[in-house]
Amino acid sequence: MTALLQHPGYEEERLQRVAEQLPCREVQAGLLLSLMGQPQQYSYPSIFIYGHRASGKSHVIYQTVGHYSSSLQLPHATVSCVECVSVALLFEQVLLSFFGCDAASLLPRSPSLSDFVRIYKQQCSQSPAKQTRYIVMEKAELLRDTDANLLPALLRLQELVEDNITVILLSEIAWDKFRPNTGCFEPLLLHFPDYSKGELQQILSQDRHPSYSAELYSSYINILLGVFYSVCRDLRELRHLAALNFSKFCEPLAEGKVKETDTHKLWRNIEPHLKKAMQTVYLREVSSLQWEQMQQMEEKETGALRGLSAHTHVELPYYSKFLLIAAYLASYNPARTDKRFFLKHHGKIRKTNFLKKNEKTSNHLLGPKPFPLDRLLAIFYSVVDSRVAPTASIFSQISSLVTLQLLTQVSHDDQLDAPKYKCAVSMDFICAISRTVNFDIVKYLYDFL
């Protein structure tokens, strides 16, 4: 199968080694190589590679273009767009890896694209490219948020700098979402499909444990995929999980209870364990480190360790609780119904009289609605059981609830006049809060009337 990777201009042996590193991606690698042509030939100006996370995009590029000692080692610059908080950083990294730090220091304070092109040309005339230079841009989707001219310029950089250069963009998003509305040079598109289950099995089986046979590891991977394939196809994550749980899988073997060939028993041993891993360590409810510790502990003790989401209890000052309750009521009750809930002599008004057409659906399904500060305070004063002076600290509590993200401010920060808020807590949370202050919130909610 490695025979697929053949290309003139590169050493046969080197290609062979590269191919070994790229299981299940031979087709894509071959295509890429043929696009690149021979090292000294001009290549296509820009290539756009897309595919889901952990589908081997960066891996293939690193193996072919450079980065690893085993790869073809062509002149290249790798830039992660997430790291480039400014374009200057991007330009600098490119110049640095092609021409050394002298060139990078030539960049002016806040360089524009033309500065970059100028310096590149200047440097290029001193050291012209003997082989195609490659710029690899990871997470290219972030380029859309930078200056509007950057992406179109990068796509035809070959023309601009008049050098043998190719820009390779890597992204998880399809090209259609990139195309600027002013139009641009169309790059060559190369799609990396997801690995199939078989391919995952093949790749994962490669990193087997040296002290156990390849078949055993392969059967372990089979079991692992049986549990996790339905929720997770991310190769990296699967590899992580495989490494974490392998010791548990081998436990009966080490104790001598089971032979390597007895897959059924091994499966019975590991399956509940993996299921548990799916609910905890996969969701990062417990950290990998804690998971490893848990494996060493006895079954009883592990019950004590609770996941992150188990801790939802939040202690709040007394009035903050009522402010939050008032905010919840204001967010989920229509303003018209306030009279019904908070006025003493509201008369008998049935829910049916209240109903408007659009309110037949539950307010809880629609999510919280914004409310002005006045309404929040009015409800607060009628809900809280004692007389509260409108002190400064009541108001500061509202803003601290906002910083704690229990409320969100809808209007802009600058708007001092009648700010608007939304309540950002769940029903369960508010029920727990109101229970601590003996307030029956359900009685005040329009949806549960």
Add this chain to the structure above:
Amino acid sequence: MSTSSVSKGCFVFKPSAKKKKTLSLVDYFTDGCEGAENSEVRFKLCQDLWDKIKADTEVLQDELNRKILDSLLDFTRKCSSTPSEIPTAALVLGVNVPDHDMTFQSLSELLQQSVTPHVASVQAKECGALKHLMKRVLERLMDTVVTVDDEEEEGEEAEQTEQTSAQLHKSVHCSLGTLCDWYNTKTKVSTGTPGKKRSSPAKDEQQQPPVVIIFKDLEAFNPRVLQDFILICSRYIERLPLMFIFGIATAPSTIQHMLPHSVSSLLCIELFQSLSCTQHLATVIDKLILTPKFPFKLNGKAMQVLISIFLYHDFSVRNFIKGIQLALLEHFHSQPLSVLCCRKKEALLHMTQLSHRDVERIRQLLSFKRYVEKQEQQEQVNLLKDDNHLKEVCQRLIKDLNKYHKNYYPVLRCLHTLTSSLPRYPLGKQIRELHLICLEKNVWENEDYQTAMKLLRMLAKDELITLLQRCAETLQSVKSKKMKNALVQLEELLTKFKQLDTAVETAPTVEESFTSPVKNLQKKTDLFQLQKTLLEMNETRRSKKLSPFEVLRNEALDFIDGLVRSYLSPPESQTLNEVCYYSSSATVRRHLNATPRTSIQAALSSPYYYLQNDNLKTEDGSVSNAAPDICIAYKLHLECGRLINLYDWLEAYATVVSAAEGNDPDSDNFGKVDEVKHARFIQAVSELEFLGFIKSTKQKTDHVARLTWGGC
């Protein structure tokens, strides 16, 4: 100032030396101080006391945080093993955000001392964008190290580091790559073995101190920024041993709310839960308030204000201590006799040095007057006439007050031990509640106290014994004579209880019939049922003879009751309590829990209160027509409904103002709107709008809407 120069120009006048002299703290304290003659002594006392309190609280804070900080430190030490994930400590600190600063302060100090010199902490408000976050992290990490650099390194790095500050502003080198290079040079220099870095990873871990980044307030961070930052960091984790600490105020699930799985899978998150703030407060009260160590005390109401601010508003222990500081300062500032509020020896000394005026002040004290009234005729005369005699008596009184404090707190603790486990907590769960009750009035007259005692009289034997033993333990550490006596008595009782065991065996039949209802009682927590059994028990008690255990139990509880009655009287009953007790709860409330709206309304409706101009004085609460325009406009707008017609308002205003100008009500010009009045009115209205009483509305033209409700 003038110059003799004729030419034009700028002249610099240096301020003269006199003006330059800044007021020292003492001067501020003395300024406007009640009884200025001994103010400096008082200031010194106050400052000493505050320094002591502050030092104590800091020690306390450190002790409380020690456990969690230790486990965090362990975590940072052992966490550099997982290569693919960034070790992250989620530190849940509770919603009392003002207190967190101190915790983070000591945390980063500890980290720097014992784990790694590379610690940077960032706050959300300074990191609006990824660029800024990056810049802050780099600046803090590199700068802190640069300052401790030795000479040789500076030679190598000076250029780089000096440039970094320049370049950071240029934000060209503002990437983690720079940090990586910096870190490598740093560790190479410190270990002295360049080139051998990758050879022995196990050793490297110890030599390579982690780079810790503390996010002080995770909730407030922009999730986008945080995600990008984590993504970047995870690219460098193999080269740079990074570590995060997330300060979380609400619940750890916020992490999952903020970070998607793709990002949180890069982290190895471990949870650390800190002490709850109520527990923290309980310790602070225990160590600062419920101790005779500090002569300064708060009376019931002032205490209540501070505690309710804590419970109702902010949960912040730091603010609570600030409140105590305020009360302390106010006490020494406003009470001239506070010169006696210090240790016994000093107080006695100060007593002898009191001036005649201060002695008069003592005579004016309410508690002293009561004391005098109780004395015999001759003694009364002596006390009121003879300063020296009074000083002697007062020295004795000060000693008494000291003794009172020495006995009060142990007995309070005993009573709390006994009552804190009773069903429904008749005297409160926390000792502070009991303390408040005792400060208020005679606790034994309290109804809840009676119930508590009744419940105690129904306790089973082993429970009672353990409680009494715990009481004995509290009393053991007290040095006062009376408490030692009490301890002896208590221990005698305890031995009697133990002897009972042997006695019971001789007469088991009698015992059984009595203990059965008692045993039932243990299960019941319902008050109604308790009362029912209580009545039943009363009846049985009447009908049957008491068992030896019950006799003994009654004896023990009578003893406790006796202790309470003799030592837990409220401080107001003590003579000279005003010296130590700060009682102005209104001042504390006004300063700590301000009511801006009430003050604005007070200013508008009774301007005399602030302006102190006699013309503005009115009797019936109405506003004089000579008041400032805004007050008149405010008063008039109170008479309106939700919507105010501007023209009517203007007319009314013009009438009032004309009357103030003394125009003849019958003349044609009376109440006419001229330009000046119009302008003044408009100004008043816009001022009211600025204060938030009205706003423009689109419902009706030439109307404004009122934003407050209620009228005159």
